[in-house]
Amino acid sequence: MLPSIPRLEDYDVSPVNGFLPTDPPVELLPDSYYAPWERIIKRLQAFVLSRRLREQVDILPVLSTDYLRSEPEWRRAYSVLSMIAHAYIWGGDSPLERVPPSISIPFLDTCRHLELPPVATYASVALWNWKLIFDDEPVDLHNLSTLQTFTGSTDESWFYLVSVAIEARAAPIVPLMLDAVAAARENDARFVTEALRSFAETLDDIGSMLVRMYDSCDPHVFYHRIRPFLAGSKNMADAGLPNGVIFDDGTGNSEYVQYSGGSNAQSSLIQFFDLALGVEHRPTGETRQHGPPAAAPLTPSNNFIQEMRTYMPGPHRRFLQHVASVANIRDYVDSHRNNRALCTAFDACLAMLRAFRDKHIQMVSRYIIVKSRESRSHSRSLSPQQASKTKLNLANVVHRDSEGRKLRGTGGTALIPFLKQARDETGEPAIDAWARRLLGNGPGDGIPGVRMTKMGEHASGEMEVVGLAGTWSVDDSEGGICHW
Numbered sequence: 001m002l003p004s005i006p007r008l009e010d011y012d013v014s015p016v017n018g019f020l021p022t023d024p025p026v027e028l029l030p031d032s033y034y035a036p037w038e039r040i041i042k043r044l045q046a047f048v049l050s051r052r053l054r055e056q057v058d059i060l061p062v063l064s065t066d067y068l069r070s071e072p073e074w075r076r077a078y079s080v081l082s083m084i085a086h087a088y089i090w091g092g093d094s095p096l097e098r099v100p101p102s103i104s105i106p107f108l109d110t111c112r113h114l115e116l117p118p119v120a121t122y123a124s125v126a127l128w129n130w131k132l133i134f135d136d137e138p139v140d141l142h143n144l145s146t147l148q149t150f151t152g153s154t155d156e157s158w159f160y161l162v163s164v165a166i167e168a169r170a171a172p173i174v175p176l177m178l179d180a181v182a183a184a185r186e187n188d189a190r191f192v193t194e195a196l197r198s199f200a201e202t203l204d205d206i207g208s209m210l211v212r213m214y215d216s217c218d219p220h221v222f223y224h225r226i227r228p229f230l231a232g233s234k235n236m237a238d239a240g241l242p243n244g245v246i247f248d249d250g251t252g253n254s255e256y257v258q259y260s261g262g263s264n265a266q267s268s269l270i271q272f273f274d275l276a277l278g279v280e281h282r283p284t285g286e287t288r289q290h291g292p293p294a295a296a297p298l299t300p301s302n303n304f305i306q307e308m309r310t311y312m313p314g315p316h317r318r319f320l321q322h323v324a325s326v327a328n329i330r331d332y333v334d335s336h337r338n339n340r341a342l343c344t345a346f347d348a349c350l351a352m353l354r355a356f357r358d359k360h361i362q363m364v365s366r367y368i369i370v371k372s373r374e375s376r377s378h379s380r381s382l383s384p385q386q387a388s389k390t391k392l393n394l395a396n397v398v399h400r401d402s403e404g405r406k407l408r409g410t411g412g413t414a415l416i417p418f419l420k421q422a423r424d425e426t427g428e429p430a431i432d433a434w435a436r437r438l439l440g441n442g443p444g445d446g447i448p449g450v451r452m453t454k455m456g457e458h459a460s461g462e463m464e465v466v467g468l469a470g471t472w473s474v475d476d477s478e479g480g481i482c483h484w
Contacts, residue, residue, distance in 0.1 A: 011319035018171030045152035060102035115314025122266035196345035203352035232261030278330025
């Protein structure tokens with residue numbers, strides 16, 4: 001018997017807004033008992049800039065979570081406490097490894113309730129951190145603002161809101177593709193074809209929305225002011241946290257923990273796209289096998305995308321697991337290769353999803369790779385005396401794991417290799433020969449022809465991008481924006 005198709009309401013997925021809540025997140029915890037938290041988050045930027053945040057947090061009372069009465073309130077508490085915790089850790093001249101009980105105890109309670117780790121995740125800074133400007137208008141980039149930020153800058157708000165707008169725009173695809181799974185079971189090729197066409201159009205739309213990031217988020221501001229606050233505690237020895245962090249729960253038995261920072265790979269929506277289309281991702285560095293088993297990958301690692309599911313709200317994580325058990329579109333299209341319209345619609349989805357990832361690589365390159373090189377160049381120009389007086393800036397730190405490998409970014413994975421491999425894997429399920437040639441990274445299946453090249457991307461994996469700053473190269477340098 002075939003497993004049942006997931007019902008959105010069973011997994012806290014909105015039929016209107018997808019993985020965003022149907023109603024805007026609560027802007028204030030209604031019980032005055034939580035006024036101390038709200039006072040801190042309202043003045044977060046001022047406290048950080050004046051170097052007074054830590055003293056304010058240290059004198060907070062330890063509040064109970066017993067007065068959180070609804071899921072929106074639990075989400076608000078988690079979002080507020082996660083951002084206060086990150087500001088406490090990273091908001092000084094050097095990081096602190098111990099978060100006091102006033103934050104740790106209620107924060108850990110909210111994490112257990114929402115099935116999330118104690119870190120600022122995509123859910124806390126994006127999914128549950130927005131409000132509408134006009135209540136009677138839809139969730140759209142021009143009708144959104146954030147509830148709280150670390151820096152108070154327009155750049156930081158825009159960075160989160162582009163993701164929120166993408167989630168909202170693509171939300172109808174979630175129920176549509178579940179209906180397409182049901183249609184495939186009934187051999188309704190016409191419905192599946194139309195659903196895939198709508199899917200491709202939506203992917204094209206969100207690709208256009210992604211590049212709107214350039215409108216109001218300056219790379220320099222992001223790299224030096226915003227990105228450090230999103231850092232986690234994993235592999236942060238060079239940044240001053242060799243063991244991770246301790247969330248002091250008041251028992252005297254708290255231990256060090258290490259978690260990755262916020263990453264767009266924690267978006268359930270993007271992982272849903274891959275599941276719906278049958279795109280499979282391997283551990284970074286592991287190549288696709290043809291014929292006999294291949295040798296071990298040159299840079300073996302855990303599958304970062306699978307790991308990022310542990311940073312999603314529990315119901316969303318289980319939804320993806322359920323979707324994976326029923327996904328049948330790729331197999332259905334493969335078994336109907338004679339249906340030209342169906343195959344073309346499927347391959348168009350792969351092409352649009354790959355194009356979306358290409359745009360993201362270019363964005364990461366501009367916001368991270370170029371800025372990191374500028375930062376390193378500036379650091380090398382300082383005298384030893386100047387360097388000793390310079391505040392620790394995460395932007396200037398090259399993170400390494402226990403084996404000495406560079407780690408790039410808040411999510412804790414090698415950024416450019418990961419993104420390129422995820423992009424290249426997107427084209428692997430292509431059906432028609434023309435699509436395999438277009439989406440492949442080589443001749444593909446022995447068929448000579450063109451492929452979808454990137455601007456100046458070389459066989460070595462380097463990429464050259466021509467922009468306002470001239471021509472610059474993208475290689476295996478550290479990063480940390482987000483990982484789609």
